[in-house]
Amino acid sequence: MVYDTHALAAPPSPASTGTPLVEVRDLSVEFVSRESTTRAVNGVSFSLAPGEVLCIIGESGSGKSVTMRALMKLHPAKHTRISGYMRVADHEVSAHSEREMRDIRGSHISMIFQEPMTSLDPVYRIGDQIAETVVHHKKCSRADGYARALELLKLVGVPSPERRLKAYPHELSGGLRQRAMIAVALSCSPTLLLADEPTTALDATVQIQVLVLLRRLQQELGMAVIFVTHDLSVAAQIADKVAVMYAGRIVEYGSVADVLQHPAHPYTQGMLASTVSGHMRGQIIEAIPGSPPDMRVRIEGCSFVPRCKSVKPACRRGTPALVDVLQGHQAACANFV
Amino acid sequence: MKPMAERDFANPLPINTADRGGRQQPMLLVQSLKKHFPVKSGLLQRQKGAVRAVDNISFSVLKGETLGIVGESGCGKSTLARLLMHLITADACTLVFDGDPVSEIRGITLRDLRKNMQMVFQDSYSSLNPRLPIRNTIAYGPVVHGMAKSDAERLANDLLNRVGLRSEIYGARYPHELSGGQKQRVNIARALALTPRVLILDEAVSALDKSVEAQVLNLLNELKRDFNLTYLFISHDLNVVQYISDRVLVMYLGQVVEIGPVEEIYGNPRHPYTRALLQSRLSMNPAERVTEPPIGGDPPNPINPPSGCRFRTRCIFAEGVCEASQPTLDAVTGDRHPAACHMTDPMSGHTKAAA
């Protein structure tokens, strides 16, 4: 195996100019139905420099995907209440109308999904699905769109791309489908790529191919990436910064090395401890007891209290805010206040 | 990390102690297991090929061990589990359970086999009957095997408590009211209700969140010791398999490519596929990033697989001999860590074959 120890030191990029590419302040997302209100995201704030990779880590229902979809305003307006400030480059997403968002989606911000099988339209050819995006945003001819599609398939490393342009999604293998979806997302050279667990549904030997590809493309194209995953080791492979989410809040934030190697929040510590590896053989895993809270119920105080091993009276009083543990490494835990 | 603790229980549950052949007798002996699903096409739907889901597999499971089975999607590991449970009929197979051949005139009947061998399915929406309270789901097996209804329900309550679900709270609940981890505990309790000696766990923790996965793995370890169980643990997660298994079997496209003790497989893999699989594991250390994928491409379609060695299309060491002849697993007899690769057989003619 080849390790690239320089990868970490890599991107100083345009980040040095100072203004972050993405700014999210106090984002909340609620899903309203007749029976209940699900508070999926509760006051999330973060920022991201151009060319930087942020991994949002969390278990199912932690609000990580919801946060990302909110950035693109993909939630159905009818049952969703979104509040807070969101900005990507010079687009104030939170103030944009649906019509304005349509120009941004797929061009400035694009997204790749977990299941390539169900995320591509089954009755359109791969080439059509890529060219369609190019034609829509660049207002170019269909022929130019196809030329661009071919170029993109080559870029994402699809073998015999001419033939694949005419293929339907069900005629491709899982890895190729995921590459085709990446090609769709990159078709208009976005400045921000949102990736929703893009490697989770893939086999181990294919997952690593896609991860390496994504990292190469991210560096070559200088994109910023928000990468959602539940897998800490995937984050270790691709992230510059890491945000750990629990029950709709960011509970820890910092550089990937800080968070994974010196976790501060009890939840992050628990996650790391319960991630199985071979040298734990014959030992009991220090699992986090219980299960994540029901997001339909409003909780007083820190939502991790029922599962936490170091609870103080202060924990039940109010929701802890993110505070610096070290320079650039923050955690939301009463133990650090 | 704490050592495993000895515990005693409020509810001593029955443990199946029907050991026939003694410690040395393998619990399960599988020989030449084969299952091809026909692929029909053309005007008259003639058989044009076959998905070689499980193609001539032999292995044994020792008493009290955990045999891990790893492989990528489509390698036939789930088919293998269903074949062992006789949920689908094999094309060819000799199965010996603790010295008794299965389904033969003088051997153990299918009904008795199923009493002794149970299966835990992957947690999915379909693993539990949505119209049945979970207590009834667990009690179903014992009732079928002639236990009185009230006794079966008492047993179900004991089992629920044993897997960490308080029966008075959860017994009457329906599956949609439970979380993924809780459902998986019910699945385990259901499998235990017939006091089996062998549990086949088919991706039993794969769909769970990491923190819940850890809880269930702990539970499985405890149950194994307390109920004197033998596990067949099927998973695609190499870390979990390494944690729980005593021996590991690696599958590729319906065949076993390597089998051996866990430290041997992980410490000294002999088959190039096993090596690639191990290298595809991601490190938790951000300083150790993979820059070059260990192998390219997807696993090929199991319909009409490549000739010779099935891995040769993705193998960097492939030579003429790999296309011409199929490597066998028992190249070196008596080996406790055989691999189906020409490079491990000095007589194969592969240039890299160990002398």
Next chain:
Amino acid sequence: MSVASLSDLSAAPPTEKLPPVRGYWASVGNRLRYDYLTIFFLSVIAIIVVLAILAPLIAPFDPTKSHMAYRLKPPGFRNFMLGTDELGRDMLSRLLWGGRTSLLMGIFPVLLATLVGGSLGVAAGFMGGRTNTFIMRTMDVVFAFPSVLLAVAISGTLGGGAKNGMLALTLVFIPSICRVAESATTQVRGLDFVEAARASGGSTLSIVRTHILGNVLGPVFIFASSLISVSILLGSGLSFLGLGVEPPTPDWGLMLSTLRAGIYTQPLLCALPGAAIFITSLSFNLVSDGLRQAMDVKA
């Protein structure tokens, strides 16, 4: 560790408050309670059924007695609240009595067809293989007739009458119910919990009873409920063609057919039995839709 172990194992912290246990049918009922449209039409059906049952007690006249002097009179004429038909019979009484036949024609064939088609479908779905092929191909042949044509063909060749009409409708509905039951069964049969039941050594009969039926009855029930309205329409249609109920038995379809002659003089009279059919059929359709929505609970 030994003390903490059990609480560590527990999947839910003891503080967690759990909602009350609610079975599938209870939650369906709960959802229906807030579906006012369905409740409204359910009560319309209830009223129609009650009126039909009470017809002998509340009908003001004998529905078959002609008043030859008062033919085709408008509603409100003398004591005839809804007028009289072409033979001078009281419309209101005939409508009330006609409801009995129409409802019977609507419900009975569906019930019988559900019983027969449902069992065939479950059998075909669970056995699979040759049994499935045999049953389903036979159904395909019956299915190759448009329903109206088949109903007309059967009662046309066997001769009219309410009995033959109901037999015809039953035969018309069997294949479609059988298909629904078969596909639902095939779907359930492949699910893991059925595999698990087989792995526990359950016999075919016990698996079907415990694990299959509970999951198949829902879709079959929804589908059958939507057929009641079709059955009412078809049954009245047969009577309209002279193939269903025989005169002078009052029936909405038959009334419509005989009153057609009077559309130039008393168009409103002709509209009445049709409106009765329409309202009944509409109510059954909407209730069936409401049921479908209420039963569509993701497990």
Next chain:
Amino acid sequence: MWYYAARRILMSIPIALGVSVICYTLVLLSPGDPIQALLPPDATPEEVAFLKRAYGFDKPIPVQYFYWLMRAISGDLGISLQTNRPVFTEVMGALSNTIVISVGAVLLAFSLAFALGTIAAYNAGRPADKIATGIAVVGVSIPNYWLGIVLVIIFAVNLGLLPASGMGTKGSTNFDIFDWEQARYAILPILTMSFVPLGIIMRTTRSAIAEILNQDFVQMLRAKGLGPLAVLRHATRNALPQVLTVMGLQLGYLVGGSILVETIFAWPGTGFLMSKAILTRDVPMLQGAILLLAVTFVTINLLVDLLQTAVDPRIKRA
């Protein structure tokens, strides 16, 4: 794909055979002796026996069926008891009239239903959806034999705009739908007939498109920046195979089930023919009409299935 098409055609042969068996059985079950209908009431036993032999009624039933089938395949469906003309020519003549109004009704219903269904699905839960689904449920609940009468009362009796029944003076032999004088006669039957398929096609369209709009790839389409029209284009393209199947079935139902509407409008199609045959107990005519209509239905379904393989790339099994 060609293999699939050929297989599909082969598969419809046993179905057509089954259909013929049912038609034959129906006549066997029908009360009364078929010989009786052909004979004068005062026929001698010798005459009866002679006719039985002549018609093959003395042979075992499977043999009789075989003879009958052979005759049917060659287009000989017997002679109508009422008109004394060959059943085949009578039914085929009527069939073309039935097809005129059926196709008219399906085209009308389909265009309206597909549009309404799409709008309803896109606005699921909003007023537009409720109105559209309301129309659909009325369409499937309304007895069309009554609707026909109501339309006649309004447009023919009260307003006098359209003819109440029949096919006009030029008759049924060479009907020209593009001639307004004749087309007027088809309007009310087509309108009446289109209600049921309107409701059913709309429900299907709505549920198919609503289901597709819930699928993952629609999120992806929106994430690509496509607007509602482009998203709907993808959705309708995905829903088309399913909707086409239902449309084909409806066309078949109309051709085969037009008996009520044709009776009301005295439209000289197959349904009207059957209706008369029932009244006069003209069994050969009834049997022939049923057989031909069922075969037409099977053929329409076959054609729709073949069309479906052409529009759905997922059906491509070699």
